[in-house]
Amino acid sequence: MGKKQPSTAKLKKVRRGFSKIDAGVKAKECIKISLVSSKEEVGYADSLRVNPVDLYSFFDGDGKIYGYQGLQITIWVSSISFHAYADITFESKSDRGKGITDLKAALQRIFAETLVENKHEFLQTFSTESNLIRSIISSGEILNYKTSNGNIADSNSHLKAANSDVEVVRMVVGTTAAGHLYSRLIPLVLLLVDGRIPIDVIDPRWELYVLIQKKTDRQDDIQCRLLGFTAIYRFYHYPDSSRLQLSQMLVLPPYQHQGYGGYLLEVINDVAVAEDVYDLTVERPLDYFQHVRSCVDVSRLFDFDPIEGAFIQAVSRLKRDILSKKIHIPRLMPPSSLIDDVRRSLKITKKQFIKCWEVLIYLGLDPIDEYMEDFVSVISNRVENHHILKRVIEVPSDYDQEMSFVTHRSPAGEGGIVQMGLNQTNLEEQLRQRQLVDKRVEGIKLIELAVFG
Template sequence: MTDALCHLVVDGNEVLEFKLVRSVQDIENDDTSFGPEMCHQVFGENENIFGYTDLHIRLYYSAGSLQTYLGIEYTDKIEPSKSEGMKADDVEGALKKVLAPGFVTNLDHFISLVDKDKSFIPHGRLVHAFTVTPDDGSDRRMFEVYFSEISTPGFLTFHERLQTFLLWYVDAASFIDVDDDQWNFFTVFEKYDSCEGGHRYAVAAYATVYRYYAYPRNLRPRISQVLTLPPFRKLGICAHLIKAIYTHFTVLPEVVDITVEDPSADFQRIRDYVDAKNCETLPAFQPAKLYQGFSQEMANQACSKFKINKKQARRIYEILRLKNTNTSDKTTYLNYRLDVKNRLNAPFQKKKLEMKKLQKVLAPEEFAATVTSSGVSETQGRLCALYAALEHEYRRVIHRMEHD
């Protein structure tokens, strides 16, 4: 591309504007706008859009029902006849592929849909309610969590609009198979006072959970997609969402445990916080027991009471033991670090044993060609780095626990 055309290339993330619109005033209020974290799943790997001058893409959603408005504005667009056949990217075409059917491109039409939101009521069954007092001293806010299934009347049409947010905030996101009735949904709404009297609702967050079969007649629910929309972050909403999921499933006798599909670091931290707060109430996780090391009793109690699997129970033990460890006491702190490092080192030890077995059955030259293992010092370095990163994450969880 020539330098003369470079001004026609823009970063898609910079020209996209989102809003969750509660009233007509929100449309003109810049404070209600927010942007995407990524757009490569819509506009391609480099996230660039070519062919427009002063491009601005507006994606506005009514705050409750998520009726959608798409507005694409620009002052000029490249013409193939004047640019050796070069065409502008088909922005509307790319968005049409991912937006739910029924979006509008007329702003007045959208405003009429926003007005209809006053009669919107969340789909599904109310399973949890909570309030949040923001750190900035503003008024207390009310939230409700609703449980829905594939069969919940009206929910799938709503979900079709809701899931589009995944593309902008969750890497490698994919839309779920709505023909599979094993999917469950938990949606968080802010319940706020309307200036016309009564209450209205605004979507804040949601999670999908898949009910996996576990032999012989059991279930192993797996939390799959979790998203808190940007205007509602830093309010502790995700922790409440996890609690709502736990509350729903822990009372079901057929549930073996609750797992999470490929959790991000941020989600794992919130999950750790919720699990640690829960487990520190259990007898097996009291300080005297923690100093004795991880036990089957801990695994059993965590699973029985909160449906936490053994791997996560071990992680929670490490967090709570660190929380109760006097790091000024060199011996106590050393014992803790060795305990965690022994667990982290287990895969390296397993690999070492596998290599020894391989050495016995391969000719020397074949074994030499196969070996890619690093030296002892490099393995130790990796182990130390792994531990340091883990303790840093644990301390973030502990800090939140101590400042609730």
């Protein structure tokens, strides 16, 4: 007797039951973002590509898109009006166990009202909003970078590829014009600025410093192009001063690595000095920004006369002593009076000045190979003293023992007193500190190369 064959319907049901769950596609793998300055560049394969910091948080937290086969998303962002248009193509879409990602909602979380659904309408913005930047900055204050002697500096001496048509305009964010401009820039902040938390556009303590370039077109009309910007918050400082904190800085991708960021920072330094604020701080500086900042500040310190005597004394001491054979390695810190003078005159914070001070000492050592071991010992000593070891210890308490603790801080220079518990932990800590020292020394060498070639 022949064996009964299963029906076709049952086979399909079985196959469906064992169908593969949708693994999704990473947003960064199917999304391409390009910055374009004219409608002719839209659709052009070699348009300038923008590389986002990450896209994870905009797509269900895991950075994946579900429900699509052969998905490709090309997003064009106008550097004239900062509107965006998304060209979405796919072979098919279906729910394979993870749902279907709402692409429109996800993209609007990034671009909000700047996202234009109609391509024709997007192309029209290149002409209808060609004067957007010029009209917005007309209500702002034009700033000029000044040298230490008070004269207006030639911008060509500070930029690798800029002319005298570069300006910085300061705007109070609480005003309608500045708030409107920043709202257009929020998508770029979300995509390109690490940390990417937009500022409060109705708080008048925020100031927007806009870097623009003026060009004359064929009709002799002046066109303003935005090169970059920075957002500064003005804190109150007792009793009658203020502190400036740089929160966000972005130079648009086409203009990066051309000196514009350094120039913008120079202008902000000049504002801090001219307005006699307490100091200028930076909120969570990334490595590359810190490099640019240190290059700028080291150049300023070289022209600061009060630093010369203390600098020569520190370098002479390092050259004279064989530090690596000493039990107690001096930190070669600048005098407290000099730290205060640098803050008052140049508005450089103590922490930043100490970093620049190490660069100055390095530059004063000649030949550097002869003193390199001792210099590294000085850096290592500072890193070790800066690292504060903490531990949680049990103490008698009338409260819940699981909810009570005391933080113990070891005194500076006595880090060895706190036992880590395991030798492996100590070795890992030593390795981490050594890596910090190596990174710091390499950073100092890069600053020397950037400032003095």
